[in-house]
Amino acid sequence: MATDFGGLTSVLADNGVEVIVIGGLAAQAHGSARLTQDADFVYRRSPENMERLATALASYRPYLRGAPPGLPFAFDAETIRRGLNFTLTTTLGDVDFLGEIVGGGKYEDLEPHTSALSVFGREVLVIDLPALIRAKRAAGRPKDLEAIAELEALLAERERI
């Protein structure tokens, strides 16, 4: 199913979940022309925020993406505390919640490198373009090469405006 980006953003914002938009969705916010299918967020790993994240997603049947059905998986605060990075499927679409990313670190490390953008009627923190490029370069995945090239071109175009 197509990811409901507006729905996800609203659910997280309305429940006060502290997240930073990263990945393809952040690239789109900065002007990328590449399509993305899922939404990626870095979440703050404070006990209160992990509780808020679990509560926010509870009605949207979060489950481990690609895992066989029927596993005793519950995306609750305890599961989040014991884990770090979660790739989930939900009734709002595919979404990744990451406690830490290569080349960017944790929520607290990334927070100074974000911009607050107004999207779908909510204010969301989005990783800034240089930090996104830095993270993608650090990840060193061959599949990201085209995306990095576009982001760097975007940075140059933006700076020329």
Add this chain to the structure above:
Amino acid sequence: MAQSDGPDDQAILRRFGFEPDPVIEAYKKDVDRSLLRQNLMRSPDERWANLAAAVRLAEEMRRAGARSRGD
């Protein structure tokens, strides 16, 4: 496709602390900058709305393909 303004790009990258990578530079030749310039004229809200519409369209095309194959 619009041409890259090569040397300026590299100067801008260095200003942000990035050393130009020859492999990435090679990929950059295929980037359609006209699309980027168009997107830069839109607000983040409009960009996400366009993405949501494109993803819905892609999903619909996948369903149509599956129907035509009898899946």
